Amino acid sequence: MVSSQRSREEEGVKKVAVFGLGFVGLPLALSFAIRGCEVYGVDVNADLIAELNEGITHHLEHYHNTPIQKVLKDQLEAGRFKATTDAADALANCNNIIMTVGIPVVNGEHLFDHVESAARAIGKGLKPNDLVLVRSTLVPGMTQNYIRPILEKESGLKADDDFYLAYSSERIAEGKAFEEFENMPTLVSGVDRASRDRAMELLGIVTKADLVPCSSMEVVETAKVMENISRDVDIAMVNEFARFTKALGVDTFEVIRVANTHKRVKLLLPVPVLGGYCIPNALHYLTPKAEEMEVPLPLLRLARDINEHVPQFVVSMVTRNLPVLAKEAKVAVFGIAMKDFSNDDRLSPALQVIELLQTTGIKVAAFDPAVPTRHSFKVDSLQEALEGAHGIVVLAKQDGIDYNNFSLFNKYLSAAGQPFIVDTRNVYERKVVEAGGFILETL
Ligand SMILES: NC(=O)c1ccc[n+]([C@@H]2O[C@H](COP(=O)([O-])OP(=O)(O)OC[C@H]3O[C@@H](n4cnc5c(N)ncnc54)[C@H](O)[C@@H]3O)[C@@H](O)[C@H]2O)c1
Numbered sequence: 379m380v381s382s383q384r385s386r387e388e389e390g391v392k393k394v395a396v397f398g399l400g401f402v403g404l405p406l407a408l409s410f411a412i413r414g415c416e417v418y419g420v421d422v423n424a425d426l427i428a429e430l431n432e433g434i435t436h437h438l439e440h441y442h443n444t445p446i447q448k449v450l451k452d453q454l455e456a457g458r459f460k461a462t463t464d465a466a467d468a469l470a471n472c473n474n475i476i477m478t479v480g481i482p483v484v485n486g487e488h489l490f491d492h493v494e495s496a497a498r499a500i501g502k503g504l505k506p507n508d509l510v511l512v513r514s515t516l517v518p519g520m521t522q523n524y525i526r527p528i529l530e531k532e533s534g535l536k537a538d539d540d541f542y543l544a545y546s547s548e549r550i551a552e553g554k555a556f557e558e559f560e561n562m563p564t565l566v567s568g569v570d571r572a573s574r575d576r577a578m579e580l581l582g583i584v585t586k587a588d589l590v591p592c593s594s595m596e597v598v599e600t601a602k603v604m605e606n607i608s609r610d611v612d613i614a615m616v617n618e619f620a621r622f623t624k625a626l627g628v629d630t631f632e633v634i635r636v637a638n639t640h641k642r643v644k645l646l647l648p649v650p651v652l653g654g655y656c657i658p659n660a661l662h663y664l665t666p667k668a669e670e671m672e673v674p675l676p677l678l679r680l681a682r683d684i685n686e687h688v689p690q691f692v693v694s695m696v697t698r699n700l701p702v703l704a705k706e707a708k709v710a711v712f713g714i715a716m717k718d719f720s721n722d723d724r725l726s727p728a729l730q731v732i733e734l735l736q737t738t739g740i741k742v743a744a745f746d747p748a749v750p751t752r753h754s755f756k757v758d759s760l761q762e763a764l765e766g767a768h769g770i771v772v773l774a775k776q777d778g779i780d781y782n783n784f785s786l787f788n789k790y791l792s793a794a795g796q797p798f799i800v801d802t803r804n805v806y807e808r809k810v811v812e813a814g815g816f817i818l819e820t821l
Contacts, residue, residue: 469503501532701795
């Protein structure tokens with residue numbers, strides 16, 4: 379147990395260091411700052427830090443109706459938030475340390491480098507009575523068996539004796555971060571009860587929803603990965619249903635809508651494939667442990683496989699409607715974000731679809747006003763995307779795209795053949811599209 383002389387931070391103002399200022403870390407850090415904490419945001423990306431300290435971020439979050447850009451500027455001006463690459467300085471000034479760095483998966487292999495380097499940096503500056511609260515999504519068991527030994531080795535301190543160590547999974551969806559930090563029930567556990575209680579006290583500054591105490595950090599880590607995988611499986615199922623309804627000639631979205639009138643049925647909508655950081659990666663966080671324990675996961679692997687093949691299905695809807703050979707064809711893509719109304723294109727299904735279209739020889743011009751990433755196929759306006767294209771592929775909804783401007787479409791699209799729209803986001807009503815002279819393909 380932690381020694382009783384520990385300070386319970388009676389000084390009033392909590393000092394919080396957040397390691398990793400990405401889609402989770404930045405709005406989380408600002409959520410603490412808004413509520414009066416003094417927050418150091420630490421990241422290894424010096425360009426990101428420079429931008430943040432100038433009040434620049436490309437995220438599309440809102441705190442109530444205030445855009446994150448304004449929240450950031452206000453908190454910088456109030457002196458409650460500071461972004462830095464100097465981990466040692468942040469740790470010297472803070473006794474609540476939150477880790478939000480990720481575990482990227484590259485070619486099916488997870489990379490622990492970020493977690494390892496963040497844990498090392500935190501360990502080096504750790505002081506007695508500090509709280510380390512891990513919020514990254516992890517392979518179950520990692521806080522105890524991977525992060526804890528690094529922290530203890532680097533600091534020379536012992537968790538549950540000299541410092542507090544806890545795990546709380548992060549459940550927010552990008553675009554709803556501020557709201558969900560506040561209102562999403564949150565699971566918490568620690569190496570001991572004191573660590574868990576201290577983490578709950580810290581989390582309670584931002585989270586008004588239930589803080590659910592759990593018996594071990596492994597329970598929380600496992601629940602998080604399973605939550606993500608369950609969505610992967612649910613979506614694989616409806617993607618498969620969608621193929622059936624399409625072959626049958628009935629409207630998939632209508633079938634799902636009416637099936638969901640059953641009180642115990644809750645089908646999700648089909649999507650071109652799950653993108654983003656969390657869901658596609660989740661199975662890869664479970665498999666190392668499952669393999670170690672020789673637990674087969676055939677259903678979960680199949681679901682991932684089905685979802686990974688959906689982009690090919692989207693491409694087949696394009697190619698069968700082309701009035702010319704693929705190598706002479708062009709399509710306009712609307713939206714490349716990993717989900718609707720997001721600026722995040724990491725592991726975006728749109729990028730996979732575009733790559734496959736290009737592999738078949740089709741020229742792609744994609745417009746997405748929200749995603750800042752540079753890509754050779756990206757253009758700056760809807761007109762440029764449409765110019766000479768034979769059809770439109772809708773891969774994400776975004777503000778700033780007029781999806782129903784059929785007169786603009788007709789003005790710029792190629793006159794060859796009948797134009798088509800491949801709608802993977804349930805944007806269109808069939809009769810409207812067909813009245814506009816377009817073929818409509820849906821999942
Ligand atoms: N994005 C989401 O919607 C979401 C939702 C729930 C949970 N999560 C989980 O939260 C974690 C973070 O996700 P994210 O989307 O914010 O990732 P991100 O890639 O946007 O941000 C991670 C940040 O960590 C920084 N970083 C890497 N190594 C570092 C180090 N040693 N010290 C300090 N900073 C370092 C990176 O430069 C980057 O800015 C992941 O584990 C993810 O699975 C994400």
